[in-house]
Amino acid sequence: MGRDDPREVLVNAPPEWEELVSTALVGTDRRPLAGTAAPEAELLERAAVQTVRMRAGRRPLAAEPVAAAPPEDRPGVSRPAADRLARILGGEQPRLLPEWLRVAAGHGRRVPPHLLPELLDQAARDRSIRPHLGVLAGNRGRWLAGLNLAWGFLLNEPTAPVPTATAGAGAVPGGSGGAPDVWELGAPGDRRAFLAALRAADPAAARSLLTRGWAKETPGDRAAFLEILADRLSPDDEPFLEAALDDRRREVRQLAADLLTRLPGSRLAARMAERVTGWFSVEDGRIRVTPPTACDAATERDGIRARPPHGTGERSWWLQQAVARTPLGVWPRLLGRPPGELVRMRITDWGREVMAGWVRAAVLQGDPEWARELFAHDPLADLLAVLPAAERERVAAGFVRRHGLDGQLIMVLGGAAAPWGPELASAVLEKIIEVSGTQPWNLGELTRLAGERVDPALYGEAERLSPEPPVQEVAALLRFRYDMVKELS
Template sequence: MSTSAEWEDLVSTALVGTDRRPLPGQGASEVELLGRAAVHTLRMRAGRRPVGPGEPTAAAPPEEQPAVSRAAGDRLARILGGEQPRLLAEWLETAAARGYRLSPHLLPELLDHAAKDRSIRPHLGVLAGNRGRWLAGLNPAWGFLLEEVTGVAATGSGGTSQVWEFGTSGDRRVHLGALRAADPARARELLAATWEKETPDDRAAFLEVLGTGLSPGDEPFLEAALDDRRREVRHQAADLLTRLPGSRLALRMAERAARYVTVVDGEIHVDPPVACDSAMERDGVRAKAPRGIGERSWWLQQIVARTPLGVWPRLLGRPPRDLVRMKIVDWSREIMSGWVRASVLQGDPEWALELFAWDPLADLLAALPRDKQEIVAADFVRRHGLDGQLIMVLGGAAAPWGPTLARAVLQKIIDVSGTQPWNLGELARLAGERIDPTLHGMAGRLSPEPSIQEVAALLRFRDDMLKELT
């Protein structure tokens, strides 16, 4: 029997079942079927001839970056082996920021890891070096690496025009960001010149870069981007225009807010929109509400979120402190949620602070200036019990935590030791990962409590780790 005929018999039997169509020969069971299929597959692969003459694989190009130290590489291997695995991202981010490359023997494991964990990919663009990109060209599963930052945009090698024209998506983002920081108008003009040729994903990513140095001069370009075919691009443009209080979009949102929200007898009254028209959609209001949310609620919340926060004191005649405490008739959740989103989107510390007192959220804490974050977070830790909300709020405090927040968290660990083992363990791990690692001595001397000593040990581990990468 020919190879193809035998394969067809196997497939036919598998489709109808061995009971209805027994295999020729002695066996007729499913096990026999699978065994013959495995042998047949192996035979076909072994007998396959090369399509053309074999070409030797080109050697990897020489490296240009310094390799990490032996001690740093050994520590990374320990982390990959299961010792403090939650520190992997910090190790990679620190090493990439300093321009190092990984030892070649660590590359396959890390590239396999990054194939599943997208969050570490940007760091590997630098750390993989030329050898890593060579490997990525040979293995499609690692092809993502070829679009990440290589470091050439930061060093300037190869010429800036070549980086923008021929660089990876990651390098082009870095190049545009550096130019935006130095000359915002020139960066916008560079992007505008190639805008129509960019992929939808790149257009959305490049628009995000324009958040640095945002000014009224960007409005015409962003207003035009509201008509982009890709929804992510349109919404990114709307987010940026929301941060420009004098933009046409901001004024359109202010007009809508004035129609829907008023003050009557010291109370906030709301009459939400009854439809989402094309003009609202163009300005970033999504028409389709998520499951479980009414359409009018959804549209109202988005309009409030995109209305410049400076509009509300003028419209309602009260400062932010009073507005967040006023009675809102019927639609309180939508108005407050919209103000929270607006505070985060527009980065308004006054509103963020007032709203944090109303509803402590990690995003509101993150919207505060770094020094204010530490004070507000430490005060919240002292006043609040150890629960999931406390841990979530602390996630909004930028690392590394300084002495004020560190002492508040460590004292909380001491106060609740032995009473809440699950939450206590998570808080201790978070403290060890977020506190400034140079404070390990202070932590170790604070208390002999085992949880505190675990935090101190993790801080020492991080301190040694970062020193090895210096």
């Protein structure tokens, strides 16, 4: 330890400092300071004075100057847009921050430097707002991220909007130009963006590119790349995904099993169908279930996790997962009933597990018919999201008109993707007017959802619809969003 090392302050501390430390450790009640009526304050004052004495005259540590931030290569947002972002970060309509970031990134803009620290601090706590920050933070943001470990996540985010890939398989690594450089040398976020663009343009080329370097990728990157393969998934992807079932990382294995479950003709789907065949039968108009009694290595390889969550029985857990991974087309053939009838039939003993498995299967396999029947039986937001857009709007609007204002209504509306169309917007606004006369105190979340999900261009219609305060709150929020988007255009 050298003369300039600040740790020497404590290692070679004088006796007075040791006395103060001992008093602080045992407390001033047990070791009082003489001649003072406020021993705690006196102790802190003496410690402060002693610290200054010990540090006096010491030379600062040698340090290298920090390199200047590189110049920006992307235009900033307008002054009004920056002012609105500052207001949002300051607590005005904070739930609109993700929308502001998404719209601004879509225009290829960047946020002003003075707002970067607060925005990065918030993103350090909230992962959901990170995806667009690689674009919005610009070169200054990445420079800051290199100086602060808490902001290091930014270096893994895409630095530009996802490009449109036009290259075929022969043009990816090994050639020249920006695209191969991004894949070989780019940051994780830029590599994900490149693979996603290539997958959209040429699925086979993306899969081939991924296969060639798969063994060299980190476990985290392998999982992220598998998620990208969900776009334009086809039977041609099965051999690659089947091999990924043997990956060392559980997250990768689970993602591969999820994707294979979406391919009803896959070998995994056939294996799951074979397993459940002996567990189900119809007797006296009821579905009789005999759950599995074991979970072997082959079953685990197909995505069934052996260890259940706390409070869940093993057989319940295995049954629910197996049902979720079985092709939904199996059940009408096995049980001799169409989906709507199966959903309404009584299931002996294990109904909760079977229904949960069917819900998960409908979501995972994106099956509108099963989602429609299951939603009619038990309205869940995840099921609503599976329906085609026009039907989703109609079903959600009908549910709003029939259902009272409660937590389930709010959760279902949360599954209705923005922007809401005219039918759903009208149903929700009518519900707000209806409830405002009886339970105005209960409208907070519904009015916020309406203001965040309805097309902001409809703010004028909302203003004219009703003078009721909750409706006017929706209109004000819509106007806020309308101005926000306009400032970013």
